Amino acid sequence: MLYSTSAATSNSNHLIAYDIGSPKAEQKKWLRSSIADIAHYLHVPVTTQLQYDNEVFQHIHYRTGQRIFNMGSSFHSIYLINSGFTKSVIRNESGIEQVVNFQMKGDILGVDGIHSSTHNSEAIALTDCDLIVLPLHKLAELGKTYQSFEKAIFNIISTELVHQQNRLCILSARNSEGKVADFLLNLAGRYFQLGYSRSSFTLRMTRNDIGSYLGLTLETVSRTLSVLNDSGLIEVKHRRITIPDAQELRNLTGCKKARCAAE
Amino acid sequence: MLYSTSAATSNSNHLIAYDIGSPKAEQKKWLRSSIADIAHYLHVPVTTQLQYDNEVFQHIHYRTGQRIFNMGSSFHSIYLINSGFTKSVIRNESGIEQVVNFQMKGDILGVDGIHSSTHNSEAIALTDCDLIVLPLHKLAELGKTYQSFEKAIFNIISTELVHQQNRLCILSARNSEGKVADFLLNLAGRYFQLGYSRSSFTLRMTRNDIGSYLGLTLETVSRTLSVLNDSGLIEVKHRRITIPDAQELRNLTGCKKARCAAE
DNA sequence: CGGCCAATTGAGTAGCTTCAAACTTCGTGG
DNA sequence: CCACGAAGTTTGAAGCTACTCAATTGGCCG
Numbered sequence: 001m002l003y004s005t006s007a008a009t010s011n012s013n014h015l016i017a018y019d020i021g022s023p024k025a026e027q028k029k030w031l032r033s034s035i036a037d038i039a040h041y042l043h044v045p046v047t048t049q050l051q052y053d054n055e056v057f058q059h060i061h062y063r064t065g066q067r068i069f070n071m072g073s074s075f076h077s078i079y080l081i082n083s084g085f086t087k088s089v090i091r092n093e094s095g096i097e098q099v100v101n102f103q104m105k106g107d108i109l110g111v112d113g114i115h116s117s118t119h120n121s122e123a124i125a126l127t128d129c130d131l132i133v134l135p136l137h138k139l140a141e142l143g144k145t146y147q148s149f150e151k152a153i154f155n156i157i158s159t160e161l162v163h164q165q166n167r168l169c170i171l172s173a174r175n176s177e178g179k180v181a182d183f184l185l186n187l188a189g190r191y192f193q194l195g196y197s198r199s200s201f202t203l204r205m206t207r208n209d210i211g212s213y214l215g216l217t218l219e220t221v222s223r224t225l226s227v228l229n230d231s232g233l234i235e236v237k238h239r240r241i242t243i244p245d246a247q248e249l250r251n252l253t254g255c256k257k258a259r260c261a262a263e
Numbered sequence: 264m265l266y267s268t269s270a271a272t273s274n275s276n277h278l279i280a281y282d283i284g285s286p287k288a289e290q291k292k293w294l295r296s297s298i299a300d301i302a303h304y305l306h307v308p309v310t311t312q313l314q315y316d317n318e319v320f321q322h323i324h325y326r327t328g329q330r331i332f333n334m335g336s337s338f339h340s341i342y343l344i345n346s347g348f349t350k351s352v353i354r355n356e357s358g359i360e361q362v363v364n365f366q367m368k369g370d371i372l373g374v375d376g377i378h379s380s381t382h383n384s385e386a387i388a389l390t391d392c393d394l395i396v397l398p399l400h401k402l403a404e405l406g407k408t409y410q411s412f413e414k415a416i417f418n419i420i421s422t423e424l425v426h427q428q429n430r431l432c433i434l435s436a437r438n439s440e441g442k443v444a445d446f447l448l449n450l451a452g453r454y455f456q457l458g459y460s461r462s463s464f465t466l467r468m469t470r471n472d473i474g475s476y477l478g479l480t481l482e483t484v485s486r487t488l489s490v491l492n493d494s495g496l497i498e499v500k501h502r503r504i505t506i507p508d509a510q511e512l513r514n515l516t517g518c519k520k521a522r523c524a525a526e
Numbered sequence: 527c528g529g530c531c532a533a534t535t536g537a538g539t540a541g542c543t544t545c546a547a548a549c550t551t552c553g554t555g556g
Numbered sequence: 557c558c559a560c561g562a563a564g565t566t567t568g569a570a571g572c573t574a575c576t577c578a579a580t581t582g583g584c585c586g
Binding site for chain 3: 175176216217219220223238
């Protein structure tokens, strides 16, 4: 399984979560993480000094479909995903969802709230989730104590920005096949980084979500997946995706316009 | 004029730039700005303590068409626009430009470089520009000394993120008229904030740039402008745009899809 | 004035959307 | 455990938006 209901059962080597409540293993529900744990996730080098900091961070669980925070609600913390999948969406006046991003283990949620202290998007659990709550003021304090932590905070926000910028390029410069291929390869890469198979995985979101994310309709996503399936580039069985040859698929992700190839 | 070749001739009440070199007014070319000046721009409350901080920030001039920084070049500073217009673009493998954003007075340039210490985009001067160089390490130090400055740095990056997220919504959920209308209203609003007319202004970028920014071809941008012109919603004379009634134009910026209206 | 780049306008078309119907999957409750 | 309904997915056919290619006009600078 890609995610577990309790972080304690996860085979992650990034996070050594430990419960501070009841000693019974059965009740390992609400965990806390040390700063060293967080540092691992944020790719901050763990100094000995940092290892003995006894500040802790609280976990929160969410069930599939639950809303983690609302658009417009006041912002205090960002969330680090310890297990599970989420999506963040912006809802327009008519209530239509626009998917902004999908998050998985190790990703950060709620960064856009830092601006204006109000969440600019809404986060929804696509599976049961275990999130680590990182209050911004706590992080900022840490940044003052540990030099490398400060850089990490900047990085969190900036990484999100770079991701969205690159998405813009894909949205406006690629056709449906390019978009879908890029999306799948991206997911495959992230699974791989987490130690899972890069050639076979399960989609946790609907075709509608994918379409919203890629600027396509759900029908076009479905059709494109079928086309890729028929041409042998991928294998689609419902939400199960298999990519036999990533390189071949990558050839599709070029620029759609003839003008591009010319130059 | 919307911009001036020297900040000293600008009628800005935000920045009191002063030259530290030759006393001759003719040579007011390379200016420096105090922290209080920067604080004004970043909407940081100016404390007396801050007012007497004698740290200074260097200015740089660029001429129309000059490149301010390259994609992939190493990152050290962000740039605050004191006067002039710029665009930031991402160049793909084929060398095709994808416009990421347009910047004007008071906007920040180069934020995406914070991630990975390498510029993720390339900035080009659309007019002659006067930029204030803000080395990130200097800003970070200021953040430690002045509490409110720290928040400002987070805000700079986060604001950029929120902007890009909202753009994604527009790109994938609106038709060409909606995109163009939104673009013009956005520009009008920014001009207004700077004390210029919100109903009449000059575009500093080509139709190609606008198209790239909005995910359209230059022909579609031109056609859409013509349609809006013919319907009396705007007046287009080359790069001069007049908006007689902003509210009417705003009605176009709704969601393109019939499904949206239904719900 | 000529050359160059930007912008406009036209005609034809590819690609995505829309609407519609059938099918699959999954969760819930009898 | 099976039946049912709701939600998600697939596939088809028709239509329309925005793209492509092409030709012309307009503005700017040496």
